[in-house]
Amino acid sequence: MDVKIGLECHAQLLTKSKLFCSCSTDYHDSKPNTHVCATCLGLPGALPVVNERAIRYGMKVALALGCEVQEEIIFYRKNYYYPDLPRGFQITQYDFPIAFNGLVRIESGGGDGGKEREIRITRVHMEEDPGRLVYIGTIDTAKYSLVDYNRSGMPLVEIVTEPDLKSPKEARIFLGKLRSTLEYLGVFDGDLEGAMRVDANISLEGGDRAEVKNISSYKGVERALSFEITRQKNLLRRGLKIQQETRHYDETRGITLSMRTKEFEHDYRYFPEPDLVRIRISDRIEEIKREIPELPDEKKKRFTSQYSITTEHANSLTYDINIADFYEEVASKIDMKLSATWIADVLKGELNYRSISMREASKRISTADFVAILRYLKDGVITERGATEIMREMLDRGGVKPEEIIKSKGLASIGSEEIEGAIDKVIKENEGAVEDYKVGKKEALNFLVGQVMKHTRGRAEPKEVRRLLVGKIESEF
């Protein structure tokens, strides 16, 4: 059955101050209601003043997504009542947004070079974030809601797609691409809590669309959409009609719940914000175009040709701008294929396992450290296992150098004499296994290699051990 998904993605922009006042945006570790002023609290008489840098960031995003940036922009009021909205309206855009008609290419198979798909961008506009409701305990058990206005007035760029996405997986891939692009532009940090929030419109062939609000994690998108598609399919299977409605995504339970049906839809009574004037932006387009750096697709292409690495590696290395930069730095000092393998396959895995970002990780393991580790490996000073061990130790402890770890953990590889000694010992202690191997049980060899590794405490290369072990056993025939 045909599924159509359109996304409205809201991304917080990394400006120093909020969209309409001079309050700092660096509130994530602050006490509630400490980053507020008359304007973002909506006190009577206080007026908004547009943050010019936020507009520039918004334009940068629009241009990077291939949109047509407009001549002039106008801010509108979107009127509705909610406790986190201190003025009773949100200042956003309606007619005259920053841009229309963009295009994003995604690989629908994920990073493995699957089919390329084009996702059309309907529009890009700016708006302010509301505050945030906070509950003591959970939303169900709390006696009351508390409101934190630190977030009120944060600059958001909203990116709206056409319903071109065909599966929850595609939606996730699209969001990944979007995040990657925004981070390349230096206007967004996807690691900040709530930095990206998504509303999704989903319809199945022959049904009305449902809007799912409040999806606030990358994983949540796929889960919410899968749940919603199953729900809609079940309705259709039972011969029921899918209603046009707005649904809420419950992150903890992974389900969507009906918020309101069509007849209770809000009438937002949009009208131009009379406290702001229209802003001419077309004169800045050329200047901002020049500020746009190399984007993920171009970088990927360059990586495969410049460093002769596989598309998979190029994909993996270019997703996160910080990893791409890390790689380029390392590859300029040492074997670029070896670097690609160790960053894309090993380091990234270790980062994922620890849920830390490259930006975080680079404070503990510098490119110079990384080059040093690879050099020790190439020179045979340490084994692959030793190299991995050093990386883990550095990521977990921080503030230590590879040399110290080699010394303290005794990771220096051992010579072939020592290996051969260990092999002799193992053959003597495991006659049964040696016999098994001799009569053709190949698995027995793995066991024997393992035993040798144990005796050498991992300081020997398994391949080398295997070669020597086989030679030894066969020479005894």
Next chain:
Amino acid sequence: MGMKKKLTAIDVVEEIKSGDISCEELILEIYERIERSELNCFITLNKENALEEAIEVDKRRSGEECRRKKLLGVPIAIKDSISTRGIQTTCASKILTGYVPPYDATVIEALKKEGAIIIGKTNMDEFCMGSSTETSYYGPTRNPHDLDRVPGGSSGGSAAAISAGETVLALGSDTGGSIRCPASFCGIAGLKPTYGLVSRYGLIAYANSLEQIGPMASNVTDTALLLEVLSAKDERDSTQVKTKNNASTNYCLSWLNGKRSGNGGEGVGVEVEVKGMKIGVPKEFIEGVSPEVEKSVWNAVHKLEDSGAIYEEISMRDLKYALAAYYIIAMSEASSNLARFDGLRYGLRTGKDEDWHTTFSRIRGEGFGEEVKRRIILGTYALSAGYYGTYYLKALKVRTLIKNEFEDALKTHDILAMPTMPFVAFKLGERIKDPLSLYLADVNTVSINLAGVPSISVPCGFSNGLPIGLQLVGKHFEEDEILKAAFVYEQTFL
């Protein structure tokens, strides 16, 4: 009510600087008058602070810093729609009971910088919605010329206070006539600046795209002096027009000063005159006004002619939809502006807290008066899906037509002259039950706000002892022209 010659701001500043009068005594006298008054001009008084500041002024009056202050020691009353740090600001609404702003409006900062002393916050129509000061939660203000009559509105408290000597200067705000109407009814001067001249930062919004804070005073010179202080540039109001320098009002004041005292100031020797000034008198603004009003206004026009101005009767066609367009725009904006008053963060909080919708609905139900609710409902309707094009967009088109109409008329004329109000102050309770008749009273003032042009109301006669106002309208940012004409006329009137 004794209509003795009032103290002017220019006199007060001069006499305080020279030590001829004590600021403390002046302020005490003002408060004595307020405390004896039956007019109900003030919602909140600022007596303790004002007296402290006055004593400070007396101490420092001869210091270098004080000598430069343009409003040193001048008592000023502030309309309660303007935010004052540390002083309750209610907009005459129950819903803002106890709200004390943590910041000063830009105009208040400017006044403080120039040494003015804030007497208190004046009564007004609730959220500026009215032309009689009768919709105030704090009860109506009375007209000093006849206690049974309204002072006009919405800045009724400010106008009545000046008229009765309860202050020397006052601030008003004018969305559709709220400075000029009470100025007319109370026999004082009041100016609505060009939209974009004075910062609105700190003005509690009724209809943002129409309103301006403006000066109110007992004479034209004081009005010009106060306007000069108010028009300070402010980065916090994006709708303030920044490219225009405000030299015109400086110029105006200096020649008024020079003329008056005959010494000092760069304006010495500049003649204040209207010789050759072209005045247009649009007949649509005169048709239908009361005969005494019509007579007084023509009289005033002839006086200006005697001083060398040339007048011509003109016609402005597209004005008949002005009132409808004005109310649609004002109410639409108001319905959105007033959404923030939910009792959650400040202001009225009554009863026990229930769920969000129940609680804020109850607080708004109790906190807003009838007229405010009427306008919120009408404005909400005008902006709703399906009606937006019929009402709001149509009103904006009318607004453009009216703006063009004024620009055309002012291409061939330097200023326009007309009555401020079609009649003199009416009786308390006479119109309040019939909102439409009250709306109709604004017919001569609202189109000026739609066009965004400046306009001053000055007294031009009496009808049965009640003041009549002459309204002079100028080109965008040419406040000096209407001030000049008003000043020349004032000299013949005194």
